[in-house]
Amino acid sequence: MPIRRQPDPIPNGPNFGIVNNGHMSGPAQAAPFSQNATQTNNITNEAVERARESIDDLRRRLEELRGRYPEVDAALRDLGMIAPRLDEPERDPGTLRYMLQNLVERCGGIPGVLAAAQLVQSTVMALLPGS
DSSP states (O other): OOOOOOOOOOOOSTTTTOOOOSSOOSBOOOSTTOOSOBOOOOOOHHHHHHHHHHHHHHHHHHHHHTTTOTHHHHHHHHHHHHGGGGGSTTSSHHHHHHHHHHHHHHHTTSTTOHHHHHHHHHHHHTTSOOO
């Protein structure tokens, strides 16, 4: 018995093919035949607060180690540039990703703070739009 190939669905509207299970708006492309779909990330205050708390925790840890490791001052400067960007993380996400990567690399050379730096990276990355 030959297998019958099902034809591709025929688009019946501008968001055909988009499955939206949350609060989304902004550009989205779900399937080759979808068009004019939008997605917006609704960043909750809770997510921003978690990111700020992780930054504050890392800052405290780094300040305790100040003077013992040369990377500490550079990591604190990185945090100082990352923290103000939490108010508008979508403004320049590429630069913020780069800063976070630098922060994690710097903290890799400081015993006991790498996990805290990775937490900062993951909580702040959660605020950024997908690329």
